[in-house]
Amino acid sequence: MGxxxxxxxxxxxxxxFVYWTESKGNGLYRFFNKLFNSKELQMKVGNKKGFIYKQDLLPRVLFVAFTFLIVALIIQFLTPIAIFSSYYGISAFASAIFGTLIGTYVANFVLKSGEVIEEQSDSIEDVVKDSFNKGKEFLEDLTHKDVKVVQEAKKEIKEEPKAPEKSARERLKDKGLM
Known part of the structure; x- marks a missing residue:
């Protein structure tokens, strides 16, 4: 298991690593594209598509599985290592395919998030500055409002206390209802 x-x-x-290298250049994919396709069907010059880079799930899975299958067959027949003869070999083979696919999607996420961060860096800086300024204004409003509230409270305290009003029971007695 380890x-x-x-x-x-x-x-x-x-x-x-494979996803990153294909994002930088796709020469091998272009070579096979020119080899297998006619002039009308060949990819355009600015197209960055590769075996893994900018591919959908199914072509990506097929390419990774087919590549690992070829490598495993070469290892099986040219060396004494028997990959397909035991459970552990098949399990390692499946782990390698699945791990490679996960790695391509992790790399896709990292590259895309890097592009988004680069595009949004100016707007993020403006948002931070605006929120900082709004926070300053809010704190100033709080301090000024607190001073006003304290002054109003002092004025109310200095005023003479009002004569206590009659209770509801006494008012009802005065009206003769009780």
Missing amino acids: LEIIIFFGAILFGI
Whole structure:
């Protein structure tokens, strides 16, 4: 179980690396695109799409699984390591595929959030400044209002106390209702 976890986290890092390198350039994908497609169907010059970068879920899963399958078959037949002959080998194989897919989505999230932060950095700075200024104004209003309230309370205290009013019972007696 420990080796599978190590393979899983290594595959996540591998997926992040693959996604990041494809986001920088997609030469291999362009090569295969030119090889397999006619002139009309080839991708445009500005298109950044790659095997993993900017792909939907299904093509991404197929590419990662197919790549790992080819690598596993090469290892199976050229070395004494038997990947597909035991549960542990198949489990490690599945962990590597799943970890790589998770790594590609983690890298997608990080790259997209970095782009959003760069685009919004000026507006975030303005929002922080505005909220800071509003906070200052609010504190000034509170301090001025507190002084006014204290002064009004002092005035009320200095005034002479009013004569105590009659209770409701006494008023009813005065009217003759009780």
